[in-house]
Each structure stands twice: as C-alpha cells, then as structure tokens.
Amino acid sequence: MADQFSVETIRLELIMTVLVIMVVFHARRMLRDKRKHGTVNVIKKIVLCGFICELARAFINHIFAIGLLPKIPPYYSTSSIYGIALNTMTSPILATLGLSLALYIFNFERIQYLPAYSIGAILLFYVVSGSTVMYSLYVAVGALLGLSLLFIAAIKIRDNYALGLALFFILDFSELILVALGFAGEPLVMFVQAIVAYGFGVFYASGRFRIFKIKVTKEPSPEEVQTAPVVEVA
Amino acid sequence: MNVEIDILLWVVWVLGVVTVAIGLLPMYKERHKAYSAMNNTFFKLMVALAFLQTSNFIAKYVLMNVMGFHEPILPKNLRIDMITSFGVLAVLLHFSLYAVGRRRHYSLPWVWFIFQMAYLIEVGEVMFDVSIITSAAVAVGIIILFINKAIKNRAGLMLGIGFYVVINLVAALLIQYAAKTVVEEEFYMLLGFTLGYFMMGLATWNIFERYILYDRQKEKAIKSTWISKIMQTGVSTSESVALAPSKGKDQARQIPRRVTCPMCKTSKIWELPSDVITTRERSQKGIILIHVPAGTTCDHTYDFYLGKSFEILGYNA
Numbered sequence: 001m002a003d004q005f006s007v008e009t010i011r012l013e014l015i016m017t018v019l020v021i022m023v024v025f026h027a028r029r030m031l032r033d034k035r036k037h038g039t040v041n042v043i044k045k046i047v048l049c050g051f052i053c054e055l056a057r058a059f060i061n062h063i064f065a066i067g068l069l070p071k072i073p074p075y076y077s078t079s080s081i082y083g084i085a086l087n088t089m090t091s092p093i094l095a096t097l098g099l100s101l102a103l104y105i106f107n108f109e110r111i112q113y114l115p116a117y118s119i120g121a122i123l124l125f126y127v128v129s130g131s132t133v134m135y136s137l138y139v140a141v142g143a144l145l146g147l148s149l150l151f152i153a154a155i156k157i158r159d160n161y162a163l164g165l166a167l168f169f170i171l172d173f174s175e176l177i178l179v180a181l182g183f184a185g186e187p188l189v190m191f192v193q194a195i196v197a198y199g200f201g202v203f204y205a206s207g208r209f210r211i212f213k214i215k216v217t218k219e220p221s222p223e224e225v226q227t228a229p230v231v232e233v234a
Numbered sequence: 235m236n237v238e239i240d241i242l243l244w245v246v247w248v249l250g251v252v253t254v255a256i257g258l259l260p261m262y263k264e265r266h267k268a269y270s271a272m273n274n275t276f277f278k279l280m281v282a283l284a285f286l287q288t289s290n291f292i293a294k295y296v297l298m299n300v301m302g303f304h305e306p307i308l309p310k311n312l313r314i315d316m317i318t319s320f321g322v323l324a325v326l327l328h329f330s331l332y333a334v335g336r337r338r339h340y341s342l343p344w345v346w347f348i349f350q351m352a353y354l355i356e357v358g359e360v361m362f363d364v365s366i367i368t369s370a371a372v373a374v375g376i377i378i379l380f381i382n383k384a385i386k387n388r389a390g391l392m393l394g395i396g397f398y399v400v401i402n403l404v405a406a407l408l409i410q411y412a413a414k415t416v417v418e419e420e421f422y423m424l425l426g427f428t429l430g431y432f433m434m435g436l437a438t439w440n441i442f443e444r445y446i447l448y449d450r451q452k453e454k455a456i457k458s459t460w461i462s463k464i465m466q467t468g469v470s471t472s473e474s475v476a477l478a479p480s481k482g483k484d485q486a487r488q489i490p491r492r493v494t495c496p497m498c499k500t501s502k503i504w505e506l507p508s509d510v511i512t513t514r515e516r517s518q519k520g521i522i523l524i525h526v527p528a529g530t531t532c533d534h535t536y537d538f539y540l541g542k543s544f545e546i547l548g549y550n551a
Contacts, residue, residue, distance in 0.1 A: 109338055110337055110340045110341070111340070112338045113338055113342070114341035114345070117342050117345040118341075121345045121346070121348070121349040124349065125349060125352060125356075128353060129352075129353065129356045129357045131356055134352070
C-alpha cells in the first residue's frame, strides 16, 4: 500500500509538472498571438481553460493521495457518475469546455453558452434539492457528446487545435477506462498511461501537433477586390 | 364550477382571443407589405404569448372538467399556471435578449425555465418560494428594460410589452395572494391575458406612438434635419416621381419602409423622400447608401443600403 501510495504521488507530481509546462507553453503562444494580431483566438482561450482544469484535477487528486483530506463523501467520490465531490468537480467543467468549443467551431452562436448555463443550473439544482440525477446524466452525456462533436468539428474544418485537444482528452480519459478495467492497482500501467497522455500534451501545447497542413493564401491586391457600387445620397 | 361562471370564464377567454386577433392584424398586414426583422420577431412573440395563455385555460379546463382533477396540479407543486407563467417569462426574456442584441445568451431563459420546472417537480414548496421570488425579479427587470427603452426611443411596441408584463405581474400577484377560489384564480388569469393583449393591441395600432410618445418639437426637428441633409448633397428636391409610369407623372410616389436602427433595434416606418427615390431610379449602381442622421429613429447615426427595387438590404452602424 505504501509503495503504491508513493508511486501514485510521484505519478501525480509528474502530471502536475507536465501540466504546468503545458500551460506555460500555451500561454506563451497566446501572448505571441496577442502581440502579432492584437487578439487571442477563443479556441486557444478554451484550450488554456482545459489545461488549467486538468492541473486542478491533478492537484486535488494529489491532496487525496498524500492524505491531506480523507477519501470520503462529500470530498471524494470514485466516479463523477455517482455524485458531486471535490475530486470529480473538474469532469463536468471539462465536458462543458469541450461542448462549448465544439459549438463555437460549428458556429452555433445561439446555443454557444448553453453548456455553461446548464452546468450552472445543475449545480444550483443540486444545492437546493440535493439531487444528483441531472449532474450524473450531464457528465456522462456531455463528455461523450463533447468529445464526439469535437472530433467531427476538428475533421470538418481541419483544425489542428481542436483535434489535438480531442486526442488529449481521449488519452486523459483512458485513465478512467483503465481504472474501470481493474488496472488501478497496477502502478506501472498507470505510469505508462500518464507518460503517453501528458507526453502528447506537451507535444500539443508546444504547437508541434500539425496533422492538417495550413494553406497559405495570397491576399488579393486592391484591384482584384470586387466591391458593390455605392453612392452616398444624404 | 357552475354553468354561469363557466360561461363567464369562456366569454372572457373569447374576448382575449379576439383582442389577440385585433392586436395581430396590423403586424400581419405589415409583414406582407415589407419585411422587417424586428416586426417579424414581435409578431412571433405575440403569437407565442397568446398560444401559451390560451392553451393554459384549455389545459386547466380539460384537467378539471374532463379528467376530473380537483386542482390543476401536476407532480408535487407544478401547477399548470406555473408552466404558463414561467413559459411567458422565458419567451419575454428571450425577446429581451434579442432586443439588446445578446444572441449568444438565448439559451439562458430556457435553462432557467427547465430549472424552475425541475425544482417544482423535485422539491415542491419550501420555506421561501424560490420560483415566485426569481420570476418576480425577472418580470420587474423586463418591465424596467422595456419601459426605459420605450421612453428613450419613443417606441410604442416596447411600451406595449412593458404594460403587458405589468398587467400580468399584477394578475399573478392577485392569484397568489388575493384569490380564494379556483374560479377567482381563473378570472384574474384571464383578465391579465385580455388586458395585457389590449395593451399590446394599442401598441400595434400605433396608439402609444401617436398619443403618448409623440413629441411635436422633435418630429419637426427630425424633418428639418432630414431635409437639410438632403439639400447639402445638392440633389434636387423639386422633382416629383411618378407612382408608376403607366399612371402618369403627376402622382407622387410613396414608398414606406420600416427603418430599424442596427444598434438599438428601434424601428420606424418612413416614407422615402422623393430625392432618394429619384436618385435611386436614376442611378445605375446596384446599391446606394442612405445616411440616417441621429434623431430620425433614435439617437444613433447609421446608414442603410437600398437596392434597385427600394428594398433595404442591410445596415451599416
């Protein structure tokens, strides 16, 4: 148990370190964009929120791993499907971010904030009623739908950013799949999973993940631009 | 319910339906004359609200008189009146977001509506009534927004919505705190619906714009500004344009168009000045740009693009 505990702690510390590097890499790219274009893409902002959320998840899990908080409700839950707890709070936020990103890419302007309002209402509903039915449903459906839409959107518009994030989330969620398959007691397997997932994360955050080639289009010269004939009357 | 009271309630309901029809008539006519996004949305708003309020009475009647329920209540504390009231508020909140140009937040009223329904089904009544407090707050917010917009932009339709919400809020308060029997509740509900739509009707028939929001001084100033701006461009104003070539040149053409401010969505119907018509007809260009000075529809300055057949193609803020 003690050995597992120490391996688990090291694994989480490694994940936190890698996530900090990913956040720094990504923030640098955002700053570069800000300097170059004067604005930062919404997709990049959502990706940064996703990384910060992952970092928070690793930090909370580390708190439980070193025994600062007991692994009992309402602090701890084995899965977000079973209810709201401190260690599962990041799952609906990640699902919300994934859905928001997919809706933004698909340009569904009118329902762009639907995931954010929904999770707000679900948490408020939990506070006033104590019911976690909607929460569990949202996490399960939202995560699946968010990932699927993110993949479809990324392939449809050939966006490296969205595809990279979707792959990163898949690799990250593979941890939950391994736990469900009974590999929780195999520290080596979990270690390899963490190295693969977060190794890809660093590769993605540094901007080297480019499956789709970006076409450089020449801007038309002023003579080529067709404008509507306009006469100002008054 | 005895037969006399039953008949009285149905009469008030029919009166409400007739008021809705009369209120919708000018909007319906205008939709056929010239398309305007604001007018179209306002028409949809009126239809949605009328549908909710008329179906509420029918649903309750069927539930109590046909299905034999003692009270029009579904699980726990979810009354049919609550579904209608929150539905009406959600529709109005959605329209308010449209009026202030917040398209991305359109899902907010409907998430709020589902939350309220889930709350009433799951929790029912608690020590402090979350549903009543939040809906009253939303209604007061909508009233302030629309009456403020109406006074600021002299927009009758906005004033109509403001009065509609005031009347329905008063009716809801009477139902909650003054009504002793189901019949009284029904009566207040139908009265709120009929009077609310009477106010909407006054708005659609331009009664508010003509008698309450009318400002003679400003109207004069607007006309002077409009004419002086045209004079500055050097376009002749003396030439009259024929209504149609076949009808002779002595008849001045009148082309009414609803001009909607792209910033605050205030709209007014203006007859295009003859100079604009002349220039449009003489110009070989596909689109011409018309400048709208501040004080014409509202306090904003903007332009609109006029197509060959005098259709408004778009706005430039």
